[in-house]
Amino acid sequence: MKDKLPNRLHLVVTSGPTREFIDPIRFLSNPSTGRMGYYIARAGANKGYRVTYISGPVNVQYRTVKGVKKNISVVSTQDMLDAVLDNLKENTILIMAAAPADYRPVIRYDQKIKKKDVPAIELIPNPDILKTSHEKIQSEKLKGVYLIGFAAETNDTESYAKEKLVKKSLEMIFLNDVTAKNAGFGTDTNQLTVFRKDGTSQVWKTEPKERLGHKIIEEIESWITQHS
Numbered sequence: 001m002k003d004k005l006p007n008r009l010h011l012v013v014t015s016g017p018t019r020e021f022i023d024p025i026r027f028l029s030n031p032s033t034g035r036m037g038y039y040i041a042r043a044g045a046n047k048g049y050r051v052t053y054i055s056g057p058v059n060v061q062y063r064t065v066k067g068v069k070k071n072i073s074v075v076s077t078q079d080m081l082d083a084v085l086d087n088l089k090e091n092t093i094l095i096m097a098a099a100p101a102d103y104r105p106v107i108r109y110d111q112k113i114k115k116k117d118v119p120a121i122e123l124i125p126n127p128d129i130l131k132t133s134h135e136k137i138q139s140e141k142l143k144g145v146y147l148i149g150f151a152a153e154t155n156d157t158e159s160y161a162k163e164k165l166v167k168k169s170l171e172m173i174f175l176n177d178v179t180a181k182n183a184g185f186g187t188d189t190n191q192l193t194v195f196r197k198d199g200t201s202q203v204w205k206t207e208p209k210e211r212l213g214h215k216i217i218e219e220i221e222s223w224i225t226q227h228s
Helices: 002-008 035-046 077-087 129-140 157-167 209-227
Strands: 010-015 020-023 026-028 050-055 070-073 092-096 103-105 123-125 145-153 172-177 192-196 201-203
Touching: 002 209, 010 035, 010 077, 020 103, 026 103, 035 050, 035 209, 050 077, 070 077, 077 129, 092 129, 092 209, 129 145, 145 157, 145 209, 157 172, 157 192, 172 209, 192 209
Parallel strands: 010 050, 010 092, 050 070, 092 145, 145 172
Antiparallel strands: 020 026, 103 123, 172 192, 192 201
């Protein structure tokens, strides 16, 4: 069955940050480079999967993955959500490796805010992409869809990852402690812990993100082979 997975499953991989503009030149975002998602998408394409790669505002080298079905560039969290939902069909694995902004300003100013103005910036929550994806799966009764999450955390890392695993109805989640040495945003390497919905988990050693991209695809393949 494992060899048949690339023939019947479509991968949707997200990467990078999103931006929520305050005015035409200022925005809320985070330091994600998109490197991890890029390597996951590339590993999937190299294994023969049909891949849709959705990236936020990343550097040019992580914007386009060769050999994929589609490369889609987005800016805001809502943009990313729309792209995910447009491509979320039956027999799809959604790998949510992006780090979308959780909040956006209530007001987006049309002109540059001047220093003398010093506005109070009120924020509202952005839609949760994985939660909304699960709602679509339920409402449209989509079959053969698997949701894979990532958790970039700084404290109480395991408890937050396990909570997200359950709340967002995931098959598995990859915990990334961004305070760890040689891990997190902007590094060539990462150290991940995978938590699966059957209660098992595994701590992975620190490795280059390129190697981890292949390892993540292999982990997902193994899980689906055992549970489909």
